[in-house]
Amino acid sequence: MKPRCIDIDGKRYLWCDIVELRRQQLAAWREAQQPVLFELRDDVRPASQSTPASRYLEPTLFNGSEKTGAR
Numbered sequence: 001m002k003p004r005c006i007d008i009d010g011k012r013y014l015w016c017d018i019v020e021l022r023r024q025q026l027a028a029w030r031e032a033q034q035p036v037l038f039e040l041r042d043d044v045r046p047a048s049q050s051t052p053a054s055r056y057l058e059p060t061l062f063n064g065s066e067k068t069g070a071r
Helices: 017-031 052-057
Strands: 005-008 013-016
Touching: 005 017, 017 052
Parallel strands: none
Antiparallel strands: 005 013
16 A cells, blocks of 8 residues: 655655656657757858968958948
């Protein structure tokens, strides 16, 4: 015969209530969504700058293609 109640820390709980609470926990867990930490953006760099190795081989910081305020 299955027990109808369970003792936890000296308190008596009905087993069917424990089972129902667990079902509610599982349903809430299934529906939970984790918020995003940051928005994903597309990488708009040229293909030659897509990897760290290619950025090292072809640096573009001082190539003169960027317009600056100084003349």
